[in-house]
Amino acid sequence: MGKKFSGVSQTMSRFRGWIQAGATLLTNLHLPNFLKGGLYQGAGKTVCVPGLNCYSCPAASGACPIGAFQAVVGSSKFSFSYYITGFLILLGVLLGRFICGFLCPFGWFQELLHKIPTKKLSTKKLKPLTYLKYAVLLVMVVLLPAFLVNDVGMGDPFFCKYLCPQGVLEGAIPLSLANAGIRAALGKLFTWKFSILLSVIVLSVVFYRPFCKWLCPLGAFYALFNRVSLFQMKVDKSKCVSCGKCARACKMDVDVTKTPNHTECIRCGMCIRACPTNAVCFRYGFGNGKETSKKTTMEESK
Amino acid sequence: MSCGKKAAAQVALLMAGAAMLCFGVWRGEAATVLSKAIKLCLECVGIG
Amino acid sequence: MNMKRIFALAFAVLMVLALAACGAKDNDKQADMSGDGSAMTGEPKTAEEALTLHKELLERENALLSENAELWEKVFMEADKGMAMIEDGKNYGDFLLDTIEGAKDQFTDEEYEMLKESATEISNIENKLTELEEKYPEIMQESIDGAMSVPAGSDTSTPPDDGSMQKFPAFEGKDLDGNTVKSDELFSGNAVTVVNFWFTTCNPCVGELSELDALNKELAEKGGSLIGINTFTLDGDETAISEAKDVLAKKGATYQNVYFDSDGEAGKFTTNIFAYPTTYVVDRNGNIVGDPIVGAITEKKQAETLQKLIEQALAADVG
Numbered sequence: 160m161g162k163k164f165s166g167v168s169q170t171m172s173r174f175r176g177w178i179q180a181g182a183t184l185l186t187n188l189h190l191p192n193f194l195k196g197g198l199y200q201g202a203g204k205t206v207c208v209p210g211l212n213c214y215s216c217p218a219a220s221g222a223c224p225i226g227a228f229q230a231v232v233g234s235s236k237f238s239f240s241y242y243i244t245g246f247l248i249l250l251g252v253l254l255g256r257f258i259c260g261f262l263c264p265f266g267w268f269q270e271l272l273h274k275i276p277t278k279k280l281s282t283k284k285l286k287p288l289t290y291l292k293y294a295v296l297l298v299m300v301v302l303l304p305a306f307l308v309n310d311v312g313m314g315d316p317f318f319c320k321y322l323c324p325q326g327v328l329e330g331a332i333p334l335s336l337a338n339a340g341i342r343a344a345l346g347k348l349f350t351w352k353f354s355i356l357l358s359v360i361v362l363s364v365v366f367y368r369p370f371c372k373w374l375c376p377l378g379a380f381y382a383l384f385n386r387v388s389l390f391q392m393k394v395d396k397s398k399c400v401s402c403g404k405c406a407r408a409c410k411m412d413v414d415v416t417k418t419p420n421h422t423e424c425i426r427c428g429m430c431i432r433a434c435p436t437n438a439v440c441f442r443y444g445f446g447n448g449k450e451t452s453k454k455t456t457m458e459e460s461k
Numbered sequence: 462m463s464c465g466k467k468a469a470a471q472v473a474l475l476m477a478g479a480a481m482l483c484f485g486v487w488r489g490e491a492a493t494v495l496s497k498a499i500k501l502c503l504e505c506v507g508i509g
Numbered sequence: 510m511n512m513k514r515i516f517a518l519a520f521a522v523l524m525v526l527a528l529a530a531c532g533a534k535d536n537d538k539q540a541d542m543s544g545d546g547s548a549m550t551g552e553p554k555t556a557e558e559a560l561t562l563h564k565e566l567l568e569r570e571n572a573l574l575s576e577n578a579e580l581w582e583k584v585f586m587e588a589d590k591g592m593a594m595i596e597d598g599k600n601y602g603d604f605l606l607d608t609i610e611g612a613k614d615q616f617t618d619e620e621y622e623m624l625k626e627s628a629t630e631i632s633n634i635e636n637k638l639t640e641l642e643e644k645y646p647e648i649m650q651e652s653i654d655g656a657m658s659v660p661a662g663s664d665t666s667t668p669p670d671d672g673s674m675q676k677f678p679a680f681e682g683k684d685l686d687g688n689t690v691k692s693d694e695l696f697s698g699n700a701v702t703v704v705n706f707w708f709t710t711c712n713p714c715v716g717e718l719s720e721l722d723a724l725n726k727e728l729a730e731k732g733g734s735l736i737g738i739n740t741f742t743l744d745g746d747e748t749a750i751s752e753a754k755d756v757l758a759k760k761g762a763t764y765q766n767v768y769f770d771s772d773g774e775a776g777k778f779t780t781n782i783f784a785y786p787t788t789y790v791v792d793r794n795g796n797i798v799g800d801p802i803v804g805a806i807t808e809k810k811q812a813e814t815l816q817k818l819i820e821q822a823l824a825a826d827v828g
Contacts, residue, residue: 170512177516181523188527198783204498205491214498215506222498230497230505231490234710242485242494248478252471311759313712316505326506334501334784335508341784344509344804344811352507387470446468496741497710501784504713509804 168440172428175260179267185220186210186264187329192217196337207243209250210263211377213323215330217337225300225323225377229316233304247380255388256381259371260425265325266371272363280365283412288373289423295322296376318376320348324356367410371425382422390426391442392419398438408433415439563641566634573627580620603632644675677704677791678778682769685742685754690767692775696795701733701822703815704789705806706782708740709752713805714786718760720807725764731823737766740779744771790818798822 171178186208189199198217207224214222224243231240250258259266273279282288299322304314319326331349335342362369371378394416406414408429413421415430416439431439442448485491503509574581605628613621680692696702705721707714718737725735737757741749745768753766770776786805790798799818804811 174512174516177520181520184520184523184527190527197781198499198501200499200780200783202495205495207494213506215501222494226505227494227498230710231485231493233712234493234497236493237488237490240485240490241481241488242490245478245481245483245485248474248481252474252478309712309716311715311756313710313715315712319505320507323507330501330506331508338784340787340801340803341503341508343800343802343814344503344784346509346804346808346810348504348507348509384474387467387474389471445471447464493710496708499783500708500711500740502711502713503784503786503804505711509713509808 168428168431169437171261171441172431175427176267176270178261179264179270182210182262183264183267186212186262187216187218188220189218193333194337196334196341207246209254209258211265211323211325211375212263213319213326213330215326215334217330217333219329223319223325226316226319226326229300229304229314229319232301233308233314233316235308235312238305248384251381251384252388254381254390255385255420255426256378256422256424257388257390257426258381259375259378260427263371263377265328265375266368266425268328269359269363269368269370272360273367275364277364279367281412282366282369282372285373286412291373292375292379292382295374296379300376321352322355322374324352324359324370327352327356368425372411372423378425385420385422385424388420389443389445391444392424392426392430393440393442393448394419395438395440398436399434400436400438402435404433404435405430405439563638566638566641570631570634573631580616580624605631640675675796677789677795677797678774679795680767680769680773680775682767682775683745684765684767685750685757690765693795695734695736696791697793699732699734700793700826701728701731701798701819702791703728703733703735703819704791705735705737706740706779706787706789707737707785709749709756711785713807715756715760717786717805717807718757718762722760722762722764724806728819732826733819733823735764737762737764738768738779739766740782740785742766742768743776743779744768788815790815790822792822793826798825 192199196217198215199219203220204214204222206221207227208219208221209224211225212219212221212223214226224247228240228243228247231237231243254262295318299318303317306314307317308314327349331341331345331352335345359370359374366372392415399416401416405416409415409424410429411423411425411427413424415421415424418424426441428441431441497505606625609616609621609624609628616624677692677696682690684690703724707718709715721735721737728734739749739753742753750768757763757766771780782801784803786803788802788806788811790802792798798821799814802811802814802818806812806815
């Protein structure tokens with residue numbers, strides 16, 4: 160039996176910004192390192208953080224799951240990481256894309272940019288682009304580091320090296336500001352990645368969370384688990400008046416009344432706040448929970 | 462997905478995830494993660 | 510309204526915790542680091558720079574002592590005049606620390622903490638002063654003769670921890686085949702030694718191994734050499750050593766790779782390096798020439814800088 164909690168859902172959605180800020184801080188705890196231009200080198204970095212946060216960030220408290228996966232897969236000893244995949248599966252089932260909506264620092268960054276007042280464009284017509292992130296996950300994170308190896312059997316972390324803008328934002332830029340040696344090492348690769356970061360920044364102002372929708376491999380992985388995640392969106396059919404406000408409020412182009420656990424839903428709760436009858440709420444638990452239809456048979460979960 | 466099937470899938474995945482995690486640690490992957498995460502391989506983060 | 514305040518408070522607590530916890534931990538590291546010197550930033554390159562630094566440090570020390578003159582008076586009263594002031598390996602700052610410890614009950618907790626802090630800083634300053642004086646003996650003369658001009662905006666907030674460490678830390682270790690290697694013998698036997706730091710799972714590091722081997726052969730003709738230090742092999746980790754040898758063999762690198770203990774001077778120096786690959790150019794006297802080169806030397810910029818430093822070292826050796 161899962162818990163349906165309308166009051167808590169409302170509060171959580173309202174304070175999402177604070178929760179995101181807190182999560183970003185917890186993920187990047189070692190703030191004094193920014194001034195020193197060094198990395199945290201303690202044992203905490205054996206564990207991955209749930210969101211996209213580069214290990215090269217001076218303040219990072221843990222390892223990035225995508226980076227760590229590529230590190231293991233790219234090493235000559237292994238070609239697949241059970242540790243990271245197992246960890247991500249656990250997180251996927253326990254939280255799903257709630258992580259994207261509440262715990263990812265780069266998601267928060269894009270949302271902050273989106274607050275800049277400009278004309279906003281809808282991504283509804285760009286839905287096919289949402290499949291791109293799965294290709295990024297499969298090709299850049301899994302296949303290339305495992306198969307495109309050098310003569311020693313080592314592969315490059317392709318996503319981190321060529322695509323990830325978070326690494327530039329949190330790692331390359333702070334480090335090169337504080338550290339002359341690294342500043343001298345900046346070259347063509349940095350120029351390429353910096354331009355990617357700039358593009359994501361510009362796009363984030365105009366579109367809502369473009370990186371999350373179209374490029375993020377971590378989001379792609381968690382998206383696969385939205386259907387089986389314990390953290391769900393629940394629509395009370397008896398309260399829903401089909402006004403469509405939730406679908407209009409949703410910036411990820413999801414209609415929660417039709418597909419509450421769509422792969423694109425990041426559980427941000429904007430639909431919860433938009434609903435005039437409080438029909439939508441978060442739900443945490445196994446199975447589907449009590450059906451509120453007038454059927455006499457109650458489908459119990461384990 | 463029906464309720465019972467879904468719950469079963471969730472439990473199965475949780476167990477699979479936990480098992481894979483333990484297996485990975487036993488294999489020594491966690492040590493690899495740590496060793497890579499505390500040293501900055503410049504190219505790996507896109508510097509240079 | 511209530512929830513908002515709770516959240517804001519929780520957030521503030523979290524921030525304070527983060528800064529405090531990490532600040533304290535890393536401040537200790539700072540205190541240690543300034544002893545060894547960080548390898549990353551530049552060092553005073555000329556005698557004039559060293560002189561300015563020297564003056565700044567002395568100023569800082571005096572400032573510390575004059576800030577709480579009465580407290581320090583008490584400390585001096587307690588000082589054991591019979592005790593030799595400068596014992597082996599200790600300096601004025603350490604002497605002050607010992608005295609403060611001995612006179613602990615004369616002060617309140619606050620005063621005690623503050624005195625200890627200042628004394629530790631003085632200890633670090635003294636260390637740096639000694640290093641500078643060893644490196645540039647001429648500044649001893651000039652600081653006595655020259656007018657003590659107050660350096661504009663003396664940067665006391667960021668004490669110059671820019672590694673006045675010009676000497677490559679001494680080490681005694683082994684190479685991957687088990688032969689003993691001593692740093693002083695190694696450096697003095699070569700006009701120039703190029704030291705490359707790498708680790709086994711670092712792609713660009715491994716990628717440049719063949720180039721480094723070619724460079725080693727080139728240097729041998731000029732009376733120099735190249736050595737590698739694989740940070741995984743420190744403390745003689747057997748598995749790491751065999752893996753490193755494997756990789757070196759696959760890339761055809763025949764030059765010497767050494768390892769040593771991670772708790773020695775050189776070991777700590779290595780742990781402070783976190784960007785790889787990093788290459789140092791060391792001259793015959795064991796001094797580091799120029800700044801460390803960060804990034805693979807297969808890149809044009811790095812290769813040029815490396816050549817320049819090698820030329821510099823070779824030229825200085827002849828002269």
